[in-house]
Amino acid sequence: MPEISLGIIGSGQLGSLLCQAAKKLNIKTVVISDDEQGPAQNYSDQFIFAKYDDKDKIKEFISKVHVVTYEFENIPFEILKSIDKVRKVLPKPDINKIIQNRKLEKTFVNDLGIRTTEWAFIKSVEDVKKNEKLLPGILKTNTLGYDGHGQFVLNSLDDIKKDWCFTADYILEKKVNLKKEISVVISRFVNNEIYTYEPIENIHKDQILKYSKIPADITGEIFKKAQVNAKLIAEKLDFRGTLCVEYFIDQNNNLLVNEIAPRVHNSGHLTINAFNISQFENHVRAVCGLSLKKVQKIANAEMINILGEEIEEYRKKSYNDREFFFDYGKKAIKDKRKMGHLTVLKN
Ligand code: ADP
Ligand code: MG
Numbered sequence: 001m002p003e004i005s006l007g008i009i010g011s012g013q014l015g016s017l018l019c020q021a022a023k024k025l026n027i028k029t030v031v032i033s034d035d036e037q038g039p040a041q042n043y044s045d046q047f048i049f050a051k052y053d054d055k056d057k058i059k060e061f062i063s064k065v066h067v068v069t070y071e072f073e074n075i076p077f078e079i080l081k082s083i084d085k086v087r088k089v090l091p092k093p094d095i096n097k098i099i100q101n102r103k104l105e106k107t108f109v110n111d112l113g114i115r116t117t118e119w120a121f122i123k124s125v126e127d128v129k130k131n132e133k134l135l136p137g138i139l140k141t142n143t144l145g146y147d148g149h150g151q152f153v154l155n156s157l158d159d160i161k162k163d164w165c166f167t168a169d170y171i172l173e174k175k176v177n178l179k180k181e182i183s184v185v186i187s188r189f190v191n192n193e194i195y196t197y198e199p200i201e202n203i204h205k206d207q208i209l210k211y212s213k214i215p216a217d218i219t220g221e222i223f224k225k226a227q228v229n230a231k232l233i234a235e236k237l238d239f240r241g242t243l244c245v246e247y248f249i250d251q252n253n254n255l256l257v258n259e260i261a262p263r264v265h266n267s268g269h270l271t272i273n274a275f276n277i278s279q280f281e282n283h284v285r286a287v288c289g290l291s292l293k294k295v296q297k298i299a300n301a302e303m304i305n306i307l308g309e310e311i312e313e314y315r316k317k318s319y320n321d322r323e324f325f326f327d328y329g330k331k332a333i334k335d336k337r338k339m340g341h342l343t344v345l346k347n
Pocket of ligand 2: 147246259
């Protein structure tokens with residue numbers, strides 16, 4: 001196999017895990033990041049510290065790689081597009097344009113005949129008043145949200161404070177009485193082959209993922225529908241790489257798409273140990289043009305996200321051969337920051 005060099009934009013834990021997967025495949029990695037301390041530099045073959053609009057640094061980055069991917073979706077579209085003119089960016093930038101914008105994302109999903117939460121596009125207080133039927137609801141910034149950032153709960157119109165300024169565009173979503181949250185991780189390859197992992201059950205705390213497990217405790221019907229929807233989404237986007245569809249299941253067993261992540265996903269971390277081929281390896285294989293290899297499940301599993309200072313205690317523990325502790329090696333411990341995770345294999 002000729003040597004392949006993969007460019008990765010972003011240097012957090014997802015970037016680190018992508019670099020590790022690439023290493024296994026003898027694929028070289030070059031990471032570019034605006035975080036000088038980004039942990040992925042500990043695993044990449046080369047690291048470029050730069051602002052994403054630094055044209056010279058981007059040029060240097062492009063010159064070193066054959067194909068470019070990214071670990072987070074909030075990279076400005078214009079930057080991805082300009083890179084794509086010289087080196088292929090996968091998943092393609094047009095997909096990112098849809099998914100980084102909640103309005104376009106939900107419209108895309110609804111147009112496929114797939115249900116989301118009920119929602120409305122909001123530009124002003126007047127728009128909220130017009131959509132009072134969506135309360136209690138959650139107001140989310142239309143772009144740039146993650147881990148619950150940019151979200152505001154509105155139980156009634158009284159919650160819109162007089163001094164509220166609508167400085168950005170928002171989406172107002174009806175609050176779902178959740179029975180469960182699940183996600184489906186799916187990888188799509190160069191010849192349109194697809195591998196769909198089984199649905200993963202997720203528990204969030206303060207809007208941050210805390211715990212994931214397989215098998216998800218869901219009906220066979222929901223299992224199938226969640227996978228079929230994810231496949232349709234990946235196909236319609238002409239997606240290349242690994243994608244994750246986050247779902248809500250309401251009290252009446254309705255399956256609703258919450259959001260799509262056009263990348264490897266935190267809930268899929270358990271695939272590293274529970275499958276012979278992880279979401280990361282499948283992503284690297286797909287964007288580098290390798291074909292799908294037979295994916296096999298090794299065991300059921302649970303994954304716990306380790307946030308903030310919790311990491312200190314996990315660093316001191318010892319682990320057996322069914323427990324896999326990942327320390328992301330982030331220099332600064334911050335409240336609620338994802339510092340590591342633990343996967344435990346089950347029978
Ligand atoms: P982020 O982009 O920050 O991941 P999400 O829209 O996925 O934002 O919201 C994070 C979490 O907040 C969800 O996984 C869920 O637990 C909760 N949440 C978000 N929207 C709703 C909703 N409409 N109804 C009920 N819970 C919600
Ligand atoms: Mg989410």
